Amino acid sequence: MNDSSPSPGYTWLAFTLLTVFSWGVYGILLHKGQELMGDPVNGRYKAFLFVGIAYFLTAVLAPLFLLMARGAAFSGYTSGGSWWSLIAGIMGAIGAFGCLLAFGARGLTLDGVTSDTALAAYLALPGQRTFDLADLALRYLGKELREETEGGQLTLDGSGERDAAAALVLRAQATLELAAALEEDLDRRESVALLQELELPLINVLAKMERTGIAADSEHFAAMSSMLHGEAKAAEQAAYAAAGHEFNLGSPKQLQELLFNELGLPKTRRIKTGYTTDSEALTSLLAQTQHPILEHLLRHRDVAKLMTIVDSLIPMAGEDGRIHTTFNQTVAATGRLSSTDPNLQNIPIRSELGRQIRLGFVVGEGYECLLSADYSQIELRIMAHLSDDEALIAAFESGHDFHAATASRVFGIPPEEVGPELRAKIKAMNYGLAYGLSAFGLANQLRITPDEARGLMEEYFKEFGGVRDYLHEVVSRARMDGYTATMMGRRRYLPDLTSDNRQRREMAERMALNAPIQGSAADVIKVAMLAVDAALGPMRSRMLLQVHDELIIEVAPGEFDAVRDMVCAAMAGAASLRVPLDVSVGTGRSWAEAAH
Numbered sequence: 001m002n003d004s005s006p007s008p009g010y011t012w013l014a015f016t017l018l019t020v021f022s023w024g025v026y027g028i029l030l031h032k033g034q035e036l037m038g039d040p041v042n043g044r045y046k047a048f049l050f051v052g053i054a055y056f057l058t059a060v061l062a063p064l065f066l067l068m069a070r071g072a073a074f075s076g077y078t079s080g081g082s083w084w085s086l087i088a089g090i091m092g093a094i095g096a097f098g099c100l101l102a103f104g105a106r107g108l109t110l111d112g113v114t115s116d117t118a119l120a121a122y123l124a125l126p127g128q129r130t131f132d133l134a135d136l137a138l139r140y141l142g143k144e145l146r147e148e149t150e151g152g153q154l155t156l157d158g159s160g161e162r163d164a165a166a167a168l169v170l171r172a173q174a175t176l177e178l179a180a181a182l183e184e185d186l187d188r189r190e191s192v193a194l195l196q197e198l199e200l201p202l203i204n205v206l207a208k209m210e211r212t213g214i215a216a217d218s219e220h221f222a223a224m225s226s227m228l229h230g231e232a233k234a235a236e237q238a239a240y241a242a243a244g245h246e247f248n249l250g251s252p253k254q255l256q257e258l259l260f261n262e263l264g265l266p267k268t269r270r271i272k273t274g275y276t277t278d279s280e281a282l283t284s285l286l287a288q289t290q291h292p293i294l295e296h297l298l299r300h301r302d303v304a305k306l307m308t309i310v311d312s313l314i315p316m317a318g319e320d321g322r323i324h325t326t327f328n329q330t331v332a333a334t335g336r337l338s339s340t341d342p343n344l345q346n347i348p349i350r351s352e353l354g355r356q357i358r359l360g361f362v363v364g365e366g367y368e369c370l371l372s373a374d375y376s377q378i379e380l381r382i383m384a385h386l387s388d389d390e391a392l393i394a395a396f397e398s399g400h401d402f403h404a405a406t407a408s409r410v411f412g413i414p415p416e417e418v419g420p421e422l423r424a425k426i427k428a429m430n431y432g433l434a435y436g437l438s439a440f441g442l443a444n445q446l447r448i449t450p451d452e453a454r455g456l457m458e459e460y461f462k463e464f465g466g467v468r469d470y471l472h473e474v475v476s477r478a479r480m481d482g483y484t485a486t487m488m489g490r491r492r493y494l495p496d497l498t499s500d501n502r503q504r505r506e507m508a509e510r511m512a513l514n515a516p517i518q519g520s521a522a523d524v525i526k527v528a529m530l531a532v533d534a535a536l537g538p539m540r541s542r543m544l545l546q547v548h549d550e551l552i553i554e555v556a557p558g559e560f561d562a563v564r565d566m567v568c569a570a571m572a573g574a575a576s577l578r579v580p581l582d583v584s585v586g587t588g589r590s591w592a593e594a595a596h
Contacts, residue, residue, distance in 0.1 A: 100207040117175055119199045120182035122330035123191045126492055131330060137174045140181040145174055190489055198488070198526055199329060205533045205543070206327040206337075213322035214544045214552070215364035217590075221314050224356060228307040235300035242293035249300055252277050258293075265289055280444070287447060306353050309346070313360065316342055322364065327546070334515055335490050335522035337546055344547055349595070358592035367541075368557045369587045372594035373567045374550035375525070376582040377402060379434040382487070382520045385577040389466025396579045403427040409463045429460050433467060436513035438506075471513055478512040486519035487575065524575045525549055531570035539563065552591060560587070 103110045121131040134145045145167075186192045240246050243262070247254045255277040259265045266288060268281040275281075279301055286294040316323045325339040332338055339345055348354030363370050375381075380402065384392040395405040400415040407426040408415040418426075428445050431437075437445070443453035461468040478484045479497040492515035496508035525546065532543055532551060540556035541563045551571070555563050564585055571583045586596030 100203060101210065104207055104211050113200065113203075115179040115183065115195075116200060116203065117178050117182060118330055119203075120179070120186055120195055123195055123199065123490070124182060124185050124189060126333045126335075126490075133171060133175060133178070136178055136182075140185070141174065141177055143174060145170060189491060191491065194489055198523065198530070201530055202329065202526055205529050206329070208533070209543055209545065210324055210327060212542055212544055212554075213318070213320070213324035214554075214591075215321055215362050216313070216317040216323045217360045217362050218314065218317055218321075220360040221310055224360070225307065225310045225314060228303055228310060228353070231303045232300060232307055235296050235303060239293055239296040239300060242291075242296055249297065255297075259285075263291065263293070265291060265294075284444075284447070302351065303353070306348070306351075306357065309342075310357060310360075312342055313357075323361070325545070332522070333492055334518040335486065335526075336518065336548075337522070337526075339547075344545060347547075355592050355595070358595070359590045361591035363589050364554060366556075367554045368560060369555050369589060370544075370591060370594045371553040371555050371560070371563060371567065372550055372586045372588075372591065372596065373553070373571060373583055374548075374596075375521075375571065376584050378521045378524065378549050378581065379517050380430055381577055381579040381581060382517050382524075383434050383467065383470075384579045386487075386516060386520075387464075387466045387470035388578070389464050389470070391464050392467060393579055403430060406430060406464075410459050425456060426460075429456065433471065434514070434517045436510035438510065474516060475509050475512045484512050484515040484519075486516055486523050488520070488523040490519045490523060492519065520575075521549065524581070525551075528571040528574040531574060532567055535566045535570055536563075552594070555587070 100110050100113075117133070117136065118131045121128070121136050125131075137143050137145050183192065186195060236249060239249060243258055247258055249255075252273065256274045259277065260267050260275060265285060268275045268277070268285060270276075279298060282294050282298055285291075286298065313323065318324060323342065325344050326341050328338045328340060337345075347357050349358070361370075380392075381396065384396060391409060392406070395402055395409065398405045398415070400408070401423075403423050403426050404415045404418040406429075407413075407418040407422045410426060411418070411422060425446055428437075428442060432442050432445070439453040439457055440450050442448075442457065443450045446453065446456075448456075474484060475497070478494055482495065482497070483491045483493045485491050492511065494508045494512055494515075496504040497512065499505045499508065529543070529546060529551065532553075536542060536553075539559050539562070541559045542554050543551060544554050545552040551567065553563060553567060564587075568583045568585060572581050575581060584596050586594045588594040
């Protein structure tokens with residue numbers, strides 16, 4: 001403890017006295033407020049003012065002072081013993097990410113955070129959907145947290161406020177105890193380093209990115225919305241014309257009646273409510289029949305999806321003209337980051353209209369350009385590394401297009417003779433294996449029979465036997481251990497691998513194939529983000545977004561060359577693989593123009 005820090009005993013006494021003082025002032029203000037309620041002119045306004053201040057004292061300051069008093073009593077919980085580290089310990093216990101955002105909005109930094117119970121629980125229980133404090137306290141501590149008072153209504157006798165304050169204190173104490181219990185659990189699961197060295201440091205990076213946001217061209221989004229509404233209306237009218245009457249394009253029941261009874265089209269896969277009319281089924285039906293109504297239905301769905309995305313983006317821009325998404329660390333079981341409000345991971349890039357949405361994300365005032373840097377075929381490079389397949393590694397090292405090189409080996413022809421059709425088949429195979437794709441799934445993707453897909457997979461595995469052996473070993477080991485693990489030790493628990501239900505077991509097997517590769521890719525991009533953020537420290541340029549395997553940087557004038565070289569080096573050095581990581585870079589005034 002440094003010389004300027006208060007001793008734990010004096011700190012405890014000071015905050016305890018402040019707690020008592022807060023409650024005393026609360027009582028005086030509440031009494032005064034009750035007296036003023038009888039004044040019909042302006043007494044009611046003053047009464048609520050007094051009561052409001054009293055509520056703030058009892059529901060916010062008093063519990064906070066009490067928490068600090070408890071924190072001082074447990075002096076080992078503080079980091080270094082300074083006043084700021086004492087506050088950091090308390091703030092860390094009640095939610096590190098939210099506190100970082102609140103402090104950062106006022107130009108302050110928050111240090112000394114030693115744990116985040118939601119992140120720790122996520123690493124221990126990655127398959128769980130939520131990490132509610134009450135659920136975790138019951139699971140790890142065997143304690144039930146009482147519900148907070150309903151509605152948070154202001155009461156003149158102070159009963160509701162006292163109950164709320166007591167509940168907050170209990171929740172804070174439970175969080176402190178839970179942090180210790182989770183640390184023990186993570187230690188047993190060999191995941192402490194993943195929390196301390198990757199996920200916790202990343203909180204600061206994500207908080208900065210959220211505060212910064214990305215500049216939005218509102219006029220572009222408004223014009224695109226108008227255009228998409230027109231496109232949707234045109235597709236709807238064309239569908240009506242093809243059917244000969246109006247119908248609800250969003251009603252599966254009406255679509256079944258129209259397609260299979262009125263028009264007599266071949267029936268699709270049977271479901272509980274009849275026959276499926278999902279996009280995959282309609283696409284397959286279009287390939288079979290070429291009926292124009294199917295083209296209009298699919299067009300309407302595509303446009304409607306984009307229209308929803310664009311319409312949601314228009315009100316998202318804040319007063320600073322920037323869109324501030326929310327990044328989520330505890331959603332995807334594989335370790336991938338996700339985002340909400342808006343979901344930037346969900347913006348399509350394969351269609352021209354989808355790419356146009358990215359034109360609305362632009363460089364901000366005072367900055368030179370946007371720089372997009374992403375990994376080239378990172379999942380396949382990780383698969384080559386983990387499988388140690390010499391043939392697959394050689395395909396990367398050949399200098400040819402990777403998919404053409406693998407197709408060349410499978411079909412026994414020179415890479416230069418691999419046409420678009422063969423390349424597409426092998427590309428689907430390459431990525432399909434990394435995503436745990438089955439023969440049936442490959443057949444649907446390539447529009448071939450399951451027997452043809454199985455034959456293609458057999459030919460592939462004849463050439464790439466190391467990949468086959470690796471995939472078999474992953475599932476076998478996961479069935480024995482109960483989990484898979486990434487290169488950094490991130491675990492995915494799969495109890496259904498031993499299920500008696502065939503569908504559940506096969507789904508778990510696909511997850512077992514997918515998790516080590518997808519999870520390792522997620523870990524690599526997080527390591528890269530930490531490295532890029534550290535290297536950007538002295539510069540004005542700043543990191544804005546992380547989408548899949550891509551980072552978006554807003555480059556300040558005069559810093560482009562340094563930023564480009566630094567980002568490439570940081571991303572390429574995020575992991576050491578037998579097939580080195582390759583980083584592609586593009587620049588432009590918008591996200592779309594920076595694509596590469």
